[in-house]
Amino acid sequence: xxxxxxxxxxxxxxxxxxxxxxxxxxxxxxxxxxxxxxxxxxxxxxxxxxxxxxxxxxxxxxxxxxxxxxxxxxxxxxxxxxxxxxxxxxxxxxxxxxxxxxxxxxxxxxxxxxxxxxxxxxxxxxxxxxxxxxxxxxxxxxxxxxxxxxxxxxxxxxxxxxxxxxxxxxxxxxxxxxxxxxxxxxxxxxxxxxxxxxxxxxxxxxxxxxxxx
Amino acid sequence: xxxxxxxxxxxxxxxxxxxxxxxxxxxxxxxxxxxxxxxxxxxxxxxxxxxxxxxxxxxxxxxxxxxxxxxxxxxxxxxxxxxxxxxxxxxxxxxxxxxxxxxxxxxxxxxxxxxxxxxxxxxxxxxxxxxxxxxxxxxxxxxxxxxxxxxxxxxxxxxxxxxxxxxxxxxxxxxxxxxxxxxxxxxxxxxxxxxxxxxxxxxxxxxxxxxxxxxxxxxxxxxxxxxxxxxxxxxxxxxxxxxxxxxxxxxxxxxxxxxxxxxxxxxxxxxxxxxxxxxxxxxxxxxxxxxxxxxxxxxxx
Numbered sequence: 001x002x003x004x005x006x007x008x009x010x011x012x013x014x015x016x017x018x019x020x021x022x023x024x025x026x027x028x029x030x031x032x033x034x035x036x037x038x039x040x041x042x043x044x045x046x047x048x049x050x051x052x053x054x055x056x057x058x059x060x061x062x063x064x065x066x067x068x069x070x071x072x073x074x075x076x077x078x079x080x081x082x083x084x085x086x087x088x089x090x091x092x093x094x095x096x097x098x099x100x101x102x103x104x105x106x107x108x109x110x111x112x113x114x115x116x117x118x119x120x121x122x123x124x125x126x127x128x129x130x131x132x133x134x135x136x137x138x139x140x141x142x143x144x145x146x147x148x149x150x151x152x153x154x155x156x157x158x159x160x161x162x163x164x165x166x167x168x169x170x171x172x173x174x175x176x177x178x179x180x181x182x183x184x185x186x187x188x189x190x191x192x193x194x195x196x197x198x199x200x201x202x203x204x205x206x207x208x209x210x211x212x213x
Numbered sequence: 214x215x216x217x218x219x220x221x222x223x224x225x226x227x228x229x230x231x232x233x234x235x236x237x238x239x240x241x242x243x244x245x246x247x248x249x250x251x252x253x254x255x256x257x258x259x260x261x262x263x264x265x266x267x268x269x270x271x272x273x274x275x276x277x278x279x280x281x282x283x284x285x286x287x288x289x290x291x292x293x294x295x296x297x298x299x300x301x302x303x304x305x306x307x308x309x310x311x312x313x314x315x316x317x318x319x320x321x322x323x324x325x326x327x328x329x330x331x332x333x334x335x336x337x338x339x340x341x342x343x344x345x346x347x348x349x350x351x352x353x354x355x356x357x358x359x360x361x362x363x364x365x366x367x368x369x370x371x372x373x374x375x376x377x378x379x380x381x382x383x384x385x386x387x388x389x390x391x392x393x394x395x396x397x398x399x400x401x402x403x404x405x406x407x408x409x410x411x412x413x414x415x416x417x418x419x420x421x422x423x424x425x426x427x428x429x430x431x432x433x434x435x436x437x438x439x440x441x442x443x444x445x446x447x448x449x450x451x452x453x454x455x456x457x458x459x460x461x462x463x464x465x466x467x468x469x470x471x472x473x474x475x476x477x478x479x480x481x482x483x484x485x486x487x488x489x490x491x492x493x494x495x496x497x498x499x500x501x502x503x504x505x506x507x508x509x510x511x512x513x514x
Contacts, residue, residue, distance in 0.1 A: 006388055006389040007388060007493055008388070008389045008437075008441070009441070009496070010470055010496035014436070016435075044232050044235045045235075046235050046435075046460065047236065048433065048434050048436055050435075051433065051435040051436065055232070055438070058496075058497055058500060059497075059501065063493055129236075129460070130236060131238050131436075131458065131460030132238060134234070134237060134239040174238075175346055192346065194336050194347070194348055199337060200234075200237040203237075
């Protein structure tokens with residue numbers, strides 16, 4: 001697809017950069033969101049894998065103006081200056097690998113449990129974006145030998161702190177919630193604290209390493 | 214201070230929403246019927262970002278420690294002191310005077326605003342309650358909440374604002390993903406009559422009716438807004454409301470305009486809902502008209 005800007009209701013625009021996940025597009029989407037939010041200060045933005053949602057107050061900024069500004073950000077290409085966030089950090093996630101889906105996921109991947117744990121803990125992941133729940137960071141990519149389709153029937157209750165995998169991605173559930181990812185372990189590291197100056201542990205762009213214990 | 218003696222079925226403090234942490238996955242929350250809360254705030258002279266109480270299931274009963282202007286809005290709502298008054302008007306209430314918020318069989322959400330606003334501490338930039346993450350808690354009988362400063366007097370009461378017509382008609386703009394659906398899907402969506410599903414809540418209004426075929430290609434999750442009409446695999450649309458997740462992986466065929474969100478949120482299970490297509494200019498005109506109506510009734514402090 002050709003990158004484009006489309007209206008999302010009267011008070012938002014959706015910048016669509018690609019149809020499928022590409023490592024370089026994630027950073028591009030985030031840079032567009034950062035510029036919108038912090039440099040132009042037009043309103044909140046929500047980056048994801050291939051898109052950036054750009055919000056604005058249409059009574060203060062005419063939608064046509066917002067569209068021109070978004071198109072201008074898009075036209076700068078993927079080497080647009082990064083703003084906001086600061087340098088990525090490396091976050092260690094102490095993990096007990098005893099999740100209810102660990103054995104099944106290993107079997108489905110034709111790996112032993114030890115091999116699966118070694119693969120999951122053996123690489124550093126990028127936090128691509130946050131969504132779904134407060135502090136839920138979509139991280140990746142998994143070693144392709146880990147085969148983890150989403151559960152056909154999502155669980156109604158996934159405990160907070162569950163370490164999960166799905167479709168090439170890994171994440172920690174920050175809150176107890178419904179969920180369809182495969183649970184392979186758990187951590188005590190809090191991912192969301194509304195009382196903290198920075199409420200989420202992981203920022204998009206951070207690096208993540210799961211440390212078995 | 215407001216002292217709550219009956220709290221309804223589920224009542225929460227809400228404002229116009231928490232928009233500063235969307236990219237951290239924190240849902241906006243805020244009033245499910247944003248116009249109703251905005252109207253209640255305007256009626257008692259509060260600013261647009263003041264917090265009020267969203268009430269599900271009445272009666273909700275309270276007193277205040279000092280005199281306040283009070284307004285109740287929503288679908289089929291009224292307020293009783295010594296007399297019973299229709300909603301969508303402001304009333305002067307004296308210290309210690311018992312006030313009861315009533316609603317009807319078709320009321321999903323009632324909104325209560327008091328001059329000065331609910332002054333609980335803001336969390337992450339907002340007073341809005343978001344229960345799944347423990348931001349705020351349901352109000353209970355016996356709770357007391359602080360109120361902001363206000364000096365409105367009896368002469369400021371009696372203001373009225375035209376109630377929303379909750380008629381099962383909501384205006385929506387096409388997209389953003391309408392071109393990913395098969396030809397004719399958008400036209401069928403705007404021609405269909407949907408029925409509200411019982412599983413609807415503050416996260417979204419779920420619709421039953423003729424299913425819409427979802428696009429063949431998978432969609433990457435993207436940021437979404439309240440009003441987005443998502444079409445999951447089964448083809449039964451969901452209109453996202455205040456507690457929606459910040460990102461969604463289902464294609465969005467249309468987006469309900471901001472001023473009509475309450476017309477979706479207030480529909481009861483089993484009731485019908487239809488969507489009428491508008492362009493962005495009409496959505497903006499509606500937003501400007503809403504702003505004029507609210508500014509017109511607001512008391513100049």
